[in-house]
Amino acid sequence: MKLPQAQVAVLEAASADEQRTIDRIAEATDLKPETATRAAFELDDAGLLEVTERTTSDVELTEEAERYVEAGLPELRLYEAAVEAGADEEPVGMGQVIGASGLEGDAVDIALSNYARKGYGEIDSGEIAADPEADPDADDEATALDALAEGAGAYARETALEDLDNRGLIEQTETVIRSVTLTDDGVTELMAGIETAETVGQVTSEMLTSGEWAEVEFAEYNVEADAERVVPGRKHALREMAERVTDVLVGMGFQEMQGPHVDADFWINDCLFMPQDHPARNHWDRFALESPEAIDELPEDLVERVESAHREGVGPDGEGYHSPWDLDFAKALALRGHTTSLTARHLSGEAMGDLEPPQRFFSIEKAYRNDTLDATHLLEFFQIEGWVMAEDLSVRDLMGTFTEFYEQFGITDIEFKPHYNPYTEPSFELFGRHPETGEMIEIGNSGLFRPEMLEPLGVDCDVMAWGLALERLFMLATGAEDIRDVHGTLVDLEFLREEEVTY
Numbered sequence: 256m257k258l259p260q261a262q263v264a265v266l267e268a269a270s271a272d273e274q275r276t277i278d279r280i281a282e283a284t285d286l287k288p289e290t291a292t293r294a295a296f297e298l299d300d301a302g303l304l305e306v307t308e309r310t311t312s313d314v315e316l317t318e319e320a321e322r323y324v325e326a327g328l329p330e331l332r333l334y335e336a337a338v339e340a341g342a343d344e345e346p347v348g349m350g351q352v353i354g355a356s357g358l359e360g361d362a363v364d365i366a367l368s369n370y371a372r373k374g375y376g377e378i379d380s381g382e383i384a385a386d387p388e389a390d391p392d393a394d395d396e397a398t399a400l401d402a403l404a405e406g407a408g409a410y411a412r413e414t415a416l417e418d419l420d421n422r423g424l425i426e427q428t429e430t431v432i433r434s435v436t437l438t439d440d441g442v443t444e445l446m447a448g449i450e451t452a453e454t455v456g457q458v459t460s461e462m463l464t465s466g467e468w469a470e471v472e473f474a475e476y477n478v479e480a481d482a483e484r485v486v487p488g489r490k491h492a493l494r495e496m497a498e499r500v501t502d503v504l505v506g507m508g509f510q511e512m513q514g515p516h517v518d519a520d521f522w523i524n525d526c527l528f529m530p531q532d533h534p535a536r537n538h539w540d541r542f543a544l545e546s547p548e549a550i551d552e553l554p555e556d557l558v559e560r561v562e563s564a565h566r567e568g569v570g571p572d573g574e575g576y577h578s579p580w581d582l583d584f585a586k587a588l589a590l591r592g593h594t595t596s597l598t599a600r601h602l603s604g605e606a607m608g609d610l611e612p613p614q615r616f617f618s619i620e621k622a623y624r625n626d627t628l629d630a631t632h633l634l635e636f637f638q639i640e641g642w643v644m645a646e647d648l649s650v651r652d653l654m655g656t657f658t659e660f661y662e663q664f665g666i667t668d669i670e671f672k673p674h675y676n677p678y679t680e681p682s683f684e685l686f687g688r689h690p691e692t693g694e695m696i697e698i699g700n701s702g703l704f705r706p707e708m709l710e711p712l713g714v715d716c717d718v719m720a721w722g723l724a725l726e727r728l729f730m731l732a733t734g735a736e737d738i739r740d741v742h743g744t745l746v747d748l749e750f751l752r753e754e755e756v757t758y
């Protein structure tokens with residue numbers, strides 16, 4: 256039998272009746288550990304060697320812990336000083352005890368918080384008491400620290416290790432240790448004698464020019480061998496989803512809108528015929544701006560028409576809200592709670608001048624809401640805003656557009672539920688079935704804009720519009736169950752590394 260040099264070396268260094276670690280094999284053969292590992296796995300594949308793996312956890316003391324091993328845990332030093340000062344009989348002034356303990360700086364706070372936590376005594380209004388029953392010699396954490404310092408960590412209590420870990424006094428790491436043993440086949444082949452195959456690992460430019468490449472034997476690649484995992488940077492899965500949605504909407508004839516994240520309430524709400532006393536407009540739900548608090552100018556004519564729609568409605572039988580409408584309120588700045596502010600800016604002509612039907616616009620931008628955080632809500636989300644302006648639009652156009660859109664992502668189980676928005680009539684909420692939980696989850700809101708909104712903006716044809724949540728689409732398309740795994744501070748990195756957006 257002929258084998259590459261590294262494999263021969265590993266085979267010869269292995270034993271049939273004793274497990275030897277790869278590190279030991281590497282040392283004995285003078286091979287790099289990764290070369291020895293690769294050879295070992297190749298031999299394992301060939302049935303000549305068996306590779307076994309076990310995981311060990313290793314505990315190391317941090318620098319802070321090393322100091323405590325020398326000087327004692329701060330809370331124990333505090334206890335000693337307290338007992339010395341007679342605090343086991345009656346409470347003693349804190350300053351006196353701390354002074355006597357020799358503790359300084361951060362160590363004082365550390366001592367105080369752990370003292371109370373571990374029941375060494377009460378600390379109350381500047382006085383410290385020491386529990387006469389407490390036994391610092393039996394302190395679990397101190398015992399575990401000493402054991403670790405002496406290399407006898409195996410004897411440390413699990414709970415004590417947990418406490419030390421929480422205090423940042425130890426670092427626990429896991430390592431995989433691989434060992435090899437010869438198999439019967441390996442022994443047989445070794446006894447029969449194994450030749451070293453002169454193989455070449457890499458083609459060089461010299462080999463190419465000399466023509467030697469045609470003569471040599473190349474080492475085979477084992478593409479299934481265990482290799483170190485490389486985790487390079489990648490585009491965030493949600494960003495990939497947004498780009499995919501952009502492609503789909505552009506393919507459906509939509510143009511992209513742009514506009515400010517911080518905007519006047521006028522564009523976010525008033526232009527949408529949202530009454531100023533609407534619950535969503537109270538100070539609790541808005542992320543108001545402190546500085547600047549408000550915009551200076553708004554288009555005067557438009558303000559007049561919007562105000563009049565709010566007060567009196569539009570048309571001969573118009574009904575307004577009969578509630579106050581205040582210009583200062585309209586000028587106040589806030590983070591937009593939906594991207595329908597961009598729609599309002601575009602429909603009014605403010606963004607791109609007056610638009611003639613037909614028109615189709617969209618945006619995939621952040622919107623901000625003071626929601627309670629849970630599996631489906633964060634304080635911000637990406638809204639897929641869209642609208643179509645045309646002479647004659649109906650609910651069927653709206654539904655058809657959604658069906659076509661969601662189909663592109665393999666989502667066919669969607670439902671429409673009648674809804675209410677001050678700015679659309681009729682209005683529909685959209686639901687889609689979650690592939691993992693089987694539940695119908697809300698994925699968007701939509702409708703046909705009311706004349707009370709369109710007339711002041713100067714639009715005299717139909718406009719249908721919607722706001723869909725990119726995150727919800729992502730959940731339906733990928734099966735993700737908790738949005739906090741995807742963005743925010745608690746993301747599931749493993750999920751983000753592995754998840755592919757492929758449609």
Ligand SMILES: N[C@@H](Cc1ccccc1)C(=O)O
Nearest residue numbers: 593595700701702720721722
């Ligand atoms: N602004 C709505 C979405 C929507 C946009 C346009 C028309 C109808 C509904 C929301 O945030 O829920």
